[in-house]
Amino acid sequence: MSxxxxxxxxxKALIRYGNLDERTELxxxxxxxxxxxxxxxxxxxxxxxxxxxxxxxICYSAVLIPGFFQNSSHIVVKVFFSLGLASVxxxxxxxxxxxxxxxxxxxVQQECRCCVMALLEPVGRTNFSQFxxxxxxxxxxxxxxxxxxxxxxxxxxLLPSCQSYSQLFSLRRIS
Numbered sequence: 001m002s003x004x005x006x007x008x009x010x011x012k013a014l015i016r017y018g019n020l021d022e023r024t025e026l027x028x029x030x031x032x033x034x035x036x037x038x039x040x041x042x043x044x045x046x047x048x049x050x051x052x053x054x055x056x057x058i059c060y061s062a063v064l065i066p067g068f069f070q071n072s073s074h075i076v077v078k079v080f081f082s083l084g085l086a087s088v089x090x091x092x093x094x095x096x097x098x099x100x101x102x103x104x105x106x107x108v109q110q111e112c113r114c115c116v117m118a119l120l121e122p123v124g125r126t127n128f129s130q131f132x133x134x135x136x137x138x139x140x141x142x143x144x145x146x147x148x149x150x151x152x153x154x155x156x157x158l159l160p161s162c163q164s165y166s167q168l169f170s171l172r173r174i175s
Contacts, residue, residue, distance in 0.1 A: 008034065008105075011112040018119050026112055033105040040098035047090045054084035 001009075008030065015026050057080035062068045065077065 008109065011109055011116070014116045014119075015112055018115055022115060026108070026115060029108045030105075030112065033101065033108050037098065037101040037105050040094055040101045044091060044094040044098055047087045047094055051084055051087035051091060054080045054087060058084065 012027065012030060015023050018026075058077065061074070061077050061080060065074055068074070068077070
């Protein structure tokens with residue numbers, strides 16, 4: 001299983017905990033986007049195979065037909081040239097279609113991530129406040145929080161002021 005399919009399967013498992021309407025819509029959109037991407041990939045592979053077949057046909061025609069380089073108007077040569085030209089043209093079109101379908105799947109996966117983050121947001125904040133009852137007061141005052149480790153109290157450190165989990169887990173652009 002590829003890494004992309006593993007990520008999609010993980011997102012499908014995570015959105016099962018969401019709202020029923022939103023969950024079914026996202027699952028259907030993921031299923032449709034995966035099916036479209038796979039269909040475009042298979043069409044691209046088939047057309048590429050036809051292009052390779054026509055190239056082999058032209059090569060064999062060059063070897064087997066006498067006078068191929070002086071007069072290439074033999075019917076077999078024309079068929080292989082036509083098949084090769086059509087398959088290369090279709091391969092370019094299917095490559096564009098496959099890239100477009102992949103972009104659609106990426107957008108749907110991003111929407112799933114946003115949905116999962118929205119599901120985790122209230123749960124994460126309430127759990128954090130349950131373990132640290134004065135965390136919200138300290139965050140408002142800008143005070144420092146004492147970090148406990150192995151039963152001993154360490155020096156006080158500042159907590160990062162993240163507004164949400166999406167800000168906490170987002171990566172900065174390097175360039």
